[in-house]
Amino acid sequence: MDKVMRMSSEKGVVIFSKSSCCxxxxxxxxxxxxxxxxKIHEIDKxxxxxxxxKALMRLGCSKPVPAVFIxxxxxGSTNEVMSMHLSSSLVPLVKPYLC
Amino acid sequence: MWEESFKNxxxxxxxxSIIIPTNEKTDSLSEDTSxxxxxxxxxxxxxxSTSRHPDKIQRRLAQNREAAxxxxxxxxxxxxxxxxSRLKLIHLEQELDRxxxxxxxxxxxxxxxxxGFSDNMSSxxxxxxxxxxxWVEEQxxxxxxxxxxxxxxxxxxxxxxxxxxxxxxxxxxxxxxxTAAKIDVFYxxxxxxxxxxxxxxxxxxxxxxxxxLKVLLPHFDPLTDQxxxxxxxxxQSCQQAEDALSQGMExxxxxxxxxxxxxxxxxxxxxxxxxxxxxRLEALVSFVNQADHLRHETLQQMHRILTTRQAAxxxxxxxxxxxxxxxLSSSWAARQREPx
Numbered sequence: 001m002d003k004v005m006r007m008s009s010e011k012g013v014v015i016f017s018k019s020s021c022c023x024x025x026x027x028x029x030x031x032x033x034x035x036x037x038x039k040i041h042e043i044d045k046x047x048x049x050x051x052x053x054k055a056l057m058r059l060g061c062s063k064p065v066p067a068v069f070i071x072x073x074x075x076g077s078t079n080e081v082m083s084m085h086l087s088s089s090l091v092p093l094v095k096p097y098l099c
Numbered sequence: 100m101w102e103e104s105f106k107n108x109x110x111x112x113x114x115x116s117i118i119i120p121t122n123e124k125t126d127s128l129s130e131d132t133s134x135x136x137x138x139x140x141x142x143x144x145x146x147x148s149t150s151r152h153p154d155k156i157q158r159r160l161a162q163n164r165e166a167a168x169x170x171x172x173x174x175x176x177x178x179x180x181x182x183x184s185r186l187k188l189i190h191l192e193q194e195l196d197r198x199x200x201x202x203x204x205x206x207x208x209x210x211x212x213x214x215g216f217s218d219n220m221s222s223x224x225x226x227x228x229x230x231x232x233x234w235v236e237e238q239x240x241x242x243x244x245x246x247x248x249x250x251x252x253x254x255x256x257x258x259x260x261x262x263x264x265x266x267x268x269x270x271x272x273x274x275x276x277x278t279a280a281k282i283d284v285f286y287x288x289x290x291x292x293x294x295x296x297x298x299x300x301x302x303x304x305x306x307x308x309x310x311x312l313k314v315l316l317p318h319f320d321p322l323t324d325q326x327x328x329x330x331x332x333x334x335q336s337c338q339q340a341e342d343a344l345s346q347g348m349e350x351x352x353x354x355x356x357x358x359x360x361x362x363x364x365x366x367x368x369x370x371x372x373x374x375x376x377x378x379r380l381e382a383l384v385s386f387v388n389q390a391d392h393l394r395h396e397t398l399q400q401m402h403r404i405l406t407t408r409q410a411a412x413x414x415x416x417x418x419x420x421x422x423x424x425x426x427l428s429s430s431w432a433a434r435q436r437e438p439x
Contacts, residue, residue, distance in 0.1 A: 020354070020375075020378070020379075020382075021382070022347045022348070022350045022351040022354065022379075022382055022386070023347055023382065023385050023386065023389065025346070025347050025350050026343045026344050026346060026347025026348075026389075027343065029342070029343040029346045029347065030339060030340060030342075030343035033339050033342065033343065034339070078385075078389055078392075079389075079392055082340050082389070082392060082393055082396060083392075083396050085336045085339065085340055086333065086336050086337060086340065086393075086396045086397065086399075086400050087396075087400060087403075088329075088332050088333075088336065090336075091336075
């Protein structure tokens with residue numbers, strides 16, 4: 001979906017979330033802890049929420065939120081972010097986008 | 100008149116439609132069929148005159164009566180089956196109850212029975228507890244084996260398979276917990292299956308990954324420079340991930356409290372606020388799974404960084420740590436019961 005592709009490239013680190021999703025919030029906190037200021041899209045506040053959800057699922061997310069994009073590319077959800085961080089592969093990826 | 104009903108195969112009174120088991124309606128209809136002679140008028144079309152084949156009618160009537168009788172017998176058998184199953188179920192539940200109270204909780208300490216589990220503990224949770232009892236037994240066995248083997252001479256290959264088994268054993272526990280969390284997330288969150296001392300250190304339904312690293316670190320000396328660096332990085336990223344999840348949990352608690360506070364009771368439990376609260380609880384399951392995922396990844400990374408021998412020493416240390424916590428719980432409970 002064009003809108004999703006556009007939104008996911010708006011900033012170095014983009015997180016699709018929902019205002020009620022606390023796991024999305026946890027992911028946001030992690031990135032902030034790493035010195036990154038991610039762009040948060042709360043899709044439940046978007047009128048096209050359903051379409052965005054479907055588009056995210058089609059891109060390969062098992063659940064629509066949280067969906068993390070780094071450098072415009074889909075990295076994954078909480079699982080992937082945590083695994084990458086523990087294996088030291090997350091920090092190099094966000095290096096260009098540090099504040 | 101009633102004769103017309105029996106020539107038309109599409110009608111309710113045909114033998115084919117009566118062969119539907121446990122259908123109350125059908126049964127009453129089939130009851131009617133046998134009294135068809137006095138029956139009520141129906142709305143079936145008139146085709147060929149039935150007065151030409153009175154014996155056909157008689158045969159059809161007899162078939163209907165037979166079918167109805169068979170249907171009643173089938174229904175009776177089914178009901179009897181249900182009754183037997185129900186009794187079996189009650190018996191099984193009682194057995195599980197007894198087994199529970201007889202301490203199928205190896206390593207859990209006696210105080211678990213004092214927690215007062217009510218009878219409405221779901222069978223899924225009871226099953227989990229029994230499985231956990233077996234898990235602890237196997238854990239103890241593995242610890243013993245590791246201890247024996249590390250004191251003697253053991254090949255790296257043999258050690259590697261022991262380490263693999265120990266890792267798989269922990270991963271199995273995470274899978275068990277995931278299943279249990281879907282049944283009763285509060286049970287898993289509160290660490291109800293653990294001993295009291297273990298529960299003291301509880302973090303989202305289990306041990307703190309960062310704590311795990313602190314316990315293990317002294318056992319790995321000597322570490323190479325690269326290993327030291329890797330372990331340092333792991334410690335930091337583990338702590339960061341843990342903090343992020345903790346903050347997410349705090350937010351969840353806060354929003355759940357808000358939903359419950361705003362909820363109205365009395366006109367049924369499904370006001371919008373309570374529905375919202377229910378949705379938050381679904382999120383709790385995700386958190387428990389994420390915490391276990393973090394534990395899983397921490398163990399995995401440690402395994403990657405260390406040599407086989409170091410990993411074996413680490414797993415032994417970890418196992419003994421939990422054993423000591425369990426023993427502490429038992430000692431404490433025993434002390435509480437002693438007359439002063």
